[in-house]
Amino acid sequence: MxxxxxxxxxxxxxxxxxxxxxxxxxxxxxxxxxxxxxxxxxxxxxxxxxxxxxxxxxxxxxxxxxxxxxxxxxxxxxxxxxxxxxxxxxxxxxxxxxxxxxxxxxxxxxxxxxxxxxxxxxxxxxxxxxVQPLPRSDSPFMRLFAAVLRIRLALWRWRHPAALAC
CATH class of the missing domain: 3.10.450.50 (Nuclear Transport Factor 2; Chain: A,)
Incomplete structure (x- = not known):
């Protein structure tokens, strides 16, 4: 139509x-x-x-x-x-x-x-x-941000092992 x-x-x-x-x-x-x-x-x-x-x-x-x-x-x-x-x-x-x-x-x-x-x-x-585009994923800022998140996630998993048992 x-x-x-x-x-x-x-x-x-x-x-x-x-x-x-x-x-x-x-x-x-x-x-x-x-x-x-x-x-x-x-x-x-x-x-x-x-x-x-x-x-x-x-x-x-x-x-x-x-x-x-x-x-x-x-x-x-x-x-x-x-x-x-x-x-x-x-x-x-x-x-x-x-x-x-x-x-x-x-x-x-x-x-x-x-x-x-x-x-x-x-x-x-x-x-x-x-409209606020994120920086490119390979930019220094985003690489640093991802590294900090990975460390924080690892610490969370270490402190909360039962949360991952499914």
Missing amino acids: DRSTDEAAIRRMFEALCEAWAREGASAVDAFYTPDSDYVTFDGSWLRGREANRRAHEELFAGVLAGTRLVGEVEGVRFLGPDTAVVVSTGAVLWPWQKAAPAGRRSRQTLVVTRGDDGRWRVASFQNTR
Whole structure:
């Protein structure tokens, strides 16, 4: 089945959400979420429901997010059914003086979007995670880290021999 029209609508919804962030703040962003939506922030906080999401963002827009804009790009859309899709995107919050996001502030989001009775796609669930790649496994730091873990595991096994008897 060709889902290109639905995918285009979802991508437009994501772009409109980013535009609404800069233009109108929390009250405009609020309309892009379902009433019972879940929003997990990059620090792990869980906002349950559109109202909790709006209140948290109003506070942020009145403080640290004042004057910011949201930039992002949909990396992929996967349909789970006729009215549900998983969207993976990458984005960041920019202050007015920034043209691009510093690498350390990029986040990857996973959204579950649903089509409502009115035909509009809205976010039912949003998970936001900082992009923080691990160092290469052959880097000095990772080799040292692995060695320390092996020593610690050996000590644990020595102190807890019964835990390994299965």
